[in-house]
Each structure stands twice: as C-alpha cells, then as structure tokens.
Amino acid sequence: MNFPTDKLPNIEFKNDEPLSKYTFTKTGGNADTLAFPKTREELVQIVNTARENNVKITIIGNASNLIIKDGGIRGVVIILPNFNKIEVNGNQVTAEAGATIIDTTIAAQKAGLTGIEFAAGIPGSVGGAVFMNAGAYGGEITNAFLSAEVLLPDGKIRTFTHEQMDFSYRHSVIQENGGIVISGTFQLKPGDKEQIQDEMDRLNALRRSKQPLEYPSCGSVFKRPTGHFTGPLIIKAGLQGHIIGGAQVSMKHAGFIVNINHATATDYMDLIHLIQKTIKKDFDIDLQTEVRIIGDDTKVGEVSANS
Incomplete structure (x- = not known):
C-alpha cells in the first residue's frame, strides 16, 4: 500500500524520489515516498499514519554508512535534516x-x-x-x-x-x-x-591522510574481526584496487569501497560479497558488514509494515 500523503497536506513529501541524491555512495534506487518532517508532531503523524495504513517505515539518517539497494525502498522513508538543533x-x-x-x-x-x-x-x-x-x-x-x-x-x-x-x-x-x-x-x-x-585537528588530519575522502563511499565497510584489522586482510588477499563496475576497493584504505565511476549499489554488493568469500577462503575469517544495507534488489510489489 502506498503512503497516503494527502492525509498530511502540511508535511513535505517527495514521491518516487531517487535516494542516490542523499547517500554518501551516490547509489541507490528510489523511495516510494520520502518524508521531510519539520517537527516532532509531524514525525509522530507520519509514524501513526503509516501504522494505521500498514505501510513500512524506514529511517535513513545522514545516509553516510549506508547502502541502499538499486531496487529502492518501499513504503515511506523518513529523513531528518530539519531536526538539527x-x-x-x-x-x-x-x-x-x-x-x-x-x-x-x-x-x-x-x-x-x-x-x-x-x-x-x-x-x-x-x-x-x-x-x-x-x-x-x-x-x-x-x-x-x-x-x-x-x-x-x-x-x-x-x-x-x-x-x-x-x-x-x-x-x-x-x-x-x-x-x-x-x-x-x-x-x-x-x-x-x-x-x-588541537585533538580534533589531529584526528581530522589523520583521517584525511588515511581515508579516501576524495571519492564517494559508505565509510568503513566491515566490522573489525577479533584479533585482526580488515584493511591488511584485504591487502593480503590481493583485493586492494579490485574493481567491479564503478566500485573499487580503495587504494588509500582497503577497508573502504569507493565509487570511482558511476557505481551502482549492485556493484558495491558484488564487491562486498567477493571480499567476504575471499577472506573466508584464504583466512577462514567471516567478515561482517559494518555498513547498513537496506532496500530491495529490484522494485517488485509492496511491502507491508509487518513483513
């Protein structure tokens, strides 16, 4: 079921909105409905209306450590740039x-x-x-x-x-x-x-020197496995610099995947799966993703709030 935006005429909504405009990776499919509440009252109204109409709710925050699949997100997606006090x-x-x-x-x-x-x-x-x-x-x-x-x-x-x-x-x-x-x-x-x-400046300089901030990315892709560091494992596996589509294992920090040439979320997912499979084969270590991965592979049908 589609979110009934007409019931909340004072709230800003965008229908069939490309989420690639909001994610740090610059990838991701469309949201059925994207909501921009300005107040707590509006946020509560959106949640209550979604529940009453059996519509799925997704919150995407700043979309910095997030991959949204190419099929996008069904239901109503909430983003909170107006909540910035x-x-x-x-x-x-x-x-x-x-x-x-x-x-x-x-x-x-x-x-x-x-x-x-x-x-x-x-x-x-x-x-x-x-x-x-x-x-x-x-x-x-x-x-x-x-x-x-x-x-x-x-x-x-x-x-x-x-x-x-x-x-x-x-x-x-x-x-x-x-x-x-x-x-x-x-x-x-x-x-x-x-x-x-001084401490903030030191850490930011360290970040600039070690992380590929010059490219779109989702930040650190994997959780740190016990007793290991992800980047060196990926380097030892020979995957630093590996490219699938427009996504690349960063040459600056192997724990990052960067969008170097109009990558899709599927490119990201395929590269993540390759890294996980290779690290498991070479080192018997199960890499878990730190990045949040949400959405549909393809846009098919509606998803209920209870699914």
Missing part, C-alpha cells in the same frame, strides 16, 4: 537526530567541553551515530552518551538511558525495537578549548 546545558550537549556529529563536536569545543573529540570527523548524523554506536580512533558514542529520546513504533516518545540502550560494538537496542532517535544527550567534562581543538 544543538543545545549546551552545563556539561551536557543535546543534539537532535538530524544534526551532524561533526557539528555536535564543534558545539562542545566552543563550550569548552571534552569527551567527544573522537567523533570530530565522523560524517553521520547524531541519530545514526546513536543507532549504531558509531566510533573512531578508540572512542565510541557509548563513552559520552547519557540518554536519547526515541519515537517508538506505537507513536509514543520515550527516554532511553545509557543502560537501556544496550550498547556494544556498532550496536544499540534501537536496531531491534524499530524506534527512531529524535535526539541524543552527551555527558561531557570541562576542558581547555585549545587542547580540545
């Missing part, structure tokens, strides 16, 4: 889900608050970072997290504490309960503004 209250920073983690770290630095510098170069949104317990350079969201406001599938907003989030490596309970992160609050500590900025 960041507030500092004492030693706490509260950021709405659509705010970027980078902007959140900048706000913390300006307030002289330390504890989230590790995230200074993570390109995702606060909602996405909380959803997957994003991390970099030895830090993870769990280290600074205090609480989050979450819209649950029943249309109710609930506050989740750190303990309730069940954080682990690239995991939170939101991945199981179907909730939508509305905002996240981080508990930080007073620090020296110049020292905080």
Whole structure:
C-alpha cells in the first residue's frame, strides 16, 4: 500500500524520489515516498499514519554508512535534516537526530567541553551515530552518551538511558525495537578549548591522510574481526584496487569501497560479497558488514509494515 500523503497536506513529501541524491555512495534506487518532517508532531503523524495504513517505515539518517539497494525502498522513508538543533546545558550537549556529529563536536569545543573529540570527523548524523554506536580512533558514542529520546513504533516518545540502550560494538537496542532517535544527550567534562581543538585537528588530519575522502563511499565497510584489522586482510588477499563496475576497493584504505565511476549499489554488493568469500577462503575469517544495507534488489510489489 502506498503512503497516503494527502492525509498530511502540511508535511513535505517527495514521491518516487531517487535516494542516490542523499547517500554518501551516490547509489541507490528510489523511495516510494520520502518524508521531510519539520517537527516532532509531524514525525509522530507520519509514524501513526503509516501504522494505521500498514505501510513500512524506514529511517535513513545522514545516509553516510549506508547502502541502499538499486531496487529502492518501499513504503515511506523518513529523513531528518530539519531536526538539527544543538543545545549546551552545563556539561551536557543535546543534539537532535538530524544534526551532524561533526557539528555536535564543534558545539562542545566552543563550550569548552571534552569527551567527544573522537567523533570530530565522523560524517553521520547524531541519530545514526546513536543507532549504531558509531566510533573512531578508540572512542565510541557509548563513552559520552547519557540518554536519547526515541519515537517508538506505537507513536509514543520515550527516554532511553545509557543502560537501556544496550550498547556494544556498532550496536544499540534501537536496531531491534524499530524506534527512531529524535535526539541524543552527551555527558561531557570541562576542558581547555585549545587542547580540545588541537585533538580534533589531529584526528581530522589523520583521517584525511588515511581515508579516501576524495571519492564517494559508505565509510568503513566491515566490522573489525577479533584479533585482526580488515584493511591488511584485504591487502593480503590481493583485493586492494579490485574493481567491479564503478566500485573499487580503495587504494588509500582497503577497508573502504569507493565509487570511482558511476557505481551502482549492485556493484558495491558484488564487491562486498567477493571480499567476504575471499577472506573466508584464504583466512577462514567471516567478515561482517559494518555498513547498513537496506532496500530491495529490484522494485517488485509492496511491502507491508509487518513483513
């Protein structure tokens, strides 16, 4: 069933919208309906209307660590660029889900608050970072997290504490309960503004030197296997630089797959599967994807909210 946009005339919707316009890989099929709520009330209205009409809901955040398959996404897709407010209250920073983690770290630095510098170069949104317990350079969201406001599938907003989030490596309970992160609050500590900025600058320089930021990509593709680093494994397997279609295993960092020539999501998926198959054969290691992979291989029929 299609989402009844006519029931919510004051909310911005785009029908049959190419999601490649929003993903960092510049790939992905179309959304049946893409929704841009501006307020919590509008977000709740979308969720309730979808539930009442048995329409699937998908939230895509900043689409930085995400692959959307070429068949696109059925139902209604929600994106939250309008949810971008960041507030500092004492030693706490509260950021709405659509705010970027980078902007959140900048706000913390300006307030002289330390504890989230590790995230200074993570390109995702606060909602996405909380959803997957994003991390970099030895830090993870769990280290600074205090609480989050979450819209649950029943249309109710609930506050989740750190303990309730069940954080682990690239995991939170939101991945199981179907909730939508509305905002996240981080508990930080007073620090020296110049020292905080110096650390952010150091990590960003490190990121620029090691990661292929000059090409579209979905960030780090695979989770780090216990006792190993993914990039060196891929290099040892002889796959660095390997190309399928327009997607290439990065020559700068083998843990990244970059879009060098109008790649499709299928190119990405085929390359991911080749890497997994080869690493399993050569080293008996099962590589698990860190990148979130969603959508349909081909656009066929409708998908219900219960499927």
